[in-house]
Amino acid sequence: MGRMHSWGKGISRRCLPYKRIPPSWLQLSVQDLSEQICKLARKGMTPSQIGVLLRDSHGIPQVKYITGSKILRILKKNGLAPKIPEDLFHLIKKAVSIRKHLERNKKDIDSKFRLILVESRIHRIARYYRLSEQLPANWKYQSATASALISQCIFNNLSLIHI
Numbered sequence: 476m477g478r479m480h481s482w483g484k485g486i487s488r489r490c491l492p493y494k495r496i497p498p499s500w501l502q503l504s505v506q507d508l509s510e511q512i513c514k515l516a517r518k519g520m521t522p523s524q525i526g527v528l529l530r531d532s533h534g535i536p537q538v539k540y541i542t543g544s545k546i547l548r549i550l551k552k553n554g555l556a557p558k559i560p561e562d563l564f565h566l567i568k569k570a571v572s573i574r575k576h577l578e579r580n581k582k583d584i585d586s587k588f589r590l591i592l593v594e595s596r597i598h599r600i601a602r603y604y605r606l607s608e609q610l611p612a613n614w615k616y617q618s619a620t621a622s623a624l625i626s627q628c629i630f631n632n633l634s635l636i637h638i
Contacts, residue, residue: 479596479599480592480595480596491537492536495540496540497540497541498536501534501535501541503533503535503541505541505542505543508529508535508538508541508542509542509549509553511529511533512525512529512538512546512549512550513549513550513553513555515528516550516553516555517555521557521561522546522547522550522557522561523561525546526538526546559610560600560604560609560610562600563597563600563601563604563610566593566596566597566600567597567616567621567624567625568625569593570590570593570594570597570618570621571618571621571622571625573586573589573590573593574590574618574622575622577590594616594618597616598616601614601615601616
């Protein structure tokens with residue numbers, strides 16, 4: 476698939492193992508894994524950070540193969556899912572940092588162009604999340620509100636929870 480704002484047509488992608496059963500050496504129950512995921516989410520970790528930690532530290536290759544559901548669905552079931560989807564959150568965070576850079580460097584035309592591209596991605600993905608009802612129908616991206624939202628999340632050390 477082609478890239479949205481570049482000329483690349485790369486085909487690199489992840490390669491998951493064909494076997495969709497949990498490894499035989501893994502001695503962890505579904506309930507224990509779900510509790511561990513919820514505990515990490517309460518500490519303020521994002522779903523992708525939880526997956527990386529479980530893979531690297533605990534040797535769990537794919538949570539879905541063990542529990543039958545993904546990390547985000549486990550968090551939604553326990554009421555710990557983020558209010559804003561993770562990819563949208565990081566795009567907003569990037570736009571806020573570019574805007575802060577532009578306040579200091581007003582002549583940086585390339586950053587102004589990149590900000591336009593990032594904000595168009597934000598609008599596109601927000602439209603998708605509104606249509607799929609993962610965001611409220613009246614949710615709208617506003618740069619002034621976004622900077623306050625992101626700074627509040629970073630200050631409270633809660634990446635995506637209770638935004």
